[in-house]
Amino acid sequence: MDIRVLGSAAGGGCPQWNCACANCRGARDGSMRIEARKQECVAVSADTRAWFLLNASPEIRSQIEAFPALHPRRLRDSPIEGILLTNGDLDHTLGLLSLRESQPLVIYATEAVRRGFVEGNVLYRTLQRRPEQVTWRTLPLGGEVELTANGAPSGLVVEAFAVPGKLPVHLEGLLTARSGEENVGFRILERPTGRVLVYLPAVGHLTPEVLAKAGHADCLFFDGTFWSEDELVELGASAKRASDMAHLPIGGEGGSLSALDRVNTPVRIYIHLNNTNPVLREDSAERAIARRAGWRIARDGMEIVL
Ligand code: MLT
Ligand code: MN
Numbered sequence: 001m002d003i004r005v006l007g008s009a010a011g012g013g014c015p016q017w018n019c020a021c022a023n024c025r026g027a028r029d030g031s032m033r034i035e036a037r038k039q040e041c042v043a044v045s046a047d048t049r050a051w052f053l054l055n056a057s058p059e060i061r062s063q064i065e066a067f068p069a070l071h072p073r074r075l076r077d078s079p080i081e082g083i084l085l086t087n088g089d090l091d092h093t094l095g096l097l098s099l100r101e102s103q104p105l106v107i108y109a110t111e112a113v114r115r116g117f118v119e120g121n122v123l124y125r126t127l128q129r130r131p132e133q134v135t136w137r138t139l140p141l142g143g144e145v146e147l148t149a150n151g152a153p154s155g156l157v158v159e160a161f162a163v164p165g166k167l168p169v170h171l172e173g174l175l176t177a178r179s180g181e182e183n184v185g186f187r188i189l190e191r192p193t194g195r196v197l198v199y200l201p202a203v204g205h206l207t208p209e210v211l212a213k214a215g216h217a218d219c220l221f222f223d224g225t226f227w228s229e230d231e232l233v234e235l236g237a238s239a240k241r242a243s244d245m246a247h248l249p250i251g252g253e254g255g256s257l258s259a260l261d262r263v264n265t266p267v268r269i270y271i272h273l274n275n276t277n278p279v280l281r282e283d284s285a286e287r288a289i290a291r292r293a294g295w296r297i298a299r300d301g302m303e304i305v306l
């Protein structure tokens with residue numbers, strides 16, 4: 001399985017357009033050891049020809065251009081055979097509206113994520129100019145769904161599983177009934193190698209199922225949004241704590257570093273990194289702590305071959 005990180009940052013990216021925190025300034029002016037990052041999006045392939053995107057970031061156009069394997073091979077074409085959505089947050093779905101140049105799209109999502117995106121969304125009509133423009137494939141919780149390329153098995157099978165999260169900000173107050181499908185993780189199995197990628201960019205807290213899935217993989221991507229619960233509050237950037245945003249912090253008591261310390265998945269990578277997170281600085285103490293515990297910090301362009 002080939003895995004390519006097209007974007008490793010949380011919503012806003014790094015630097016974020018309206019932020020002059022130390023990290024964002026450092027990423028702009030080079031005064032710190034910190035790389036600029038686009039918003040989270042990862043490409044996966046079993047054969048390096050047919051690719052599947054995990055989430056569709058608002059920066060998708062430049063992310064496709066930055067990775068030649070995703071370039072068209074003919075006049076109108078795309079090696080992107082499908083797009084999988086972990087939730088309906090704008091940093092995961094806005095890119096869909098940028099893929100409106102009449103290319104047929106296959107989108108894999110739970111029914112709740114699909115409805116949250118299409119219902120009452122007048123902009124979605126831009127993807128409905130022809131009936132066959134978008135094909136939705138439903139991801140049932142706990143069921144295996146084959147990812148297909150040109151109608152044939154791609155070698156990848158996905159299982160979506162429920163992960164504690166929250167509704168997209170734009171649906172807050174509109175939807176009350178929660179189905180448990182609003183935020184999911186993916187377990188992606190490659191056949192016939194049996195290699196497994198577990199993808200968890202938004203985890204509010206750990207459940208036995210999330211822990212079990214995280215621990216039985218060859219490669220794990222995990223929510224690295226914040227280092228600490230009060231990161232935004234202490235900076236004066238927001239009144240919201242990490243738990244208000246359903247992102248388990250990395251550090252501290254009960255943080256993912258300690259909660260996952262028994263998980264021996266060989267490749268463990270933090271992704272969906274908020275620009276305020278000190279692990280982004282290559283010479284920070286927090287990054288050294290994560291590295292010593294065996295974690296890598298995602299960067300744009302990172303490639304993993306399983
Ligand atoms: C999140 O990851 O919590 C969301 O992307 C936040 C947002 O949509 O503003
Ligand atoms: Mn996000």
Ligand code: ZN
Nearest residue numbers: 019021024275
């Ligand atoms: Zn910032």
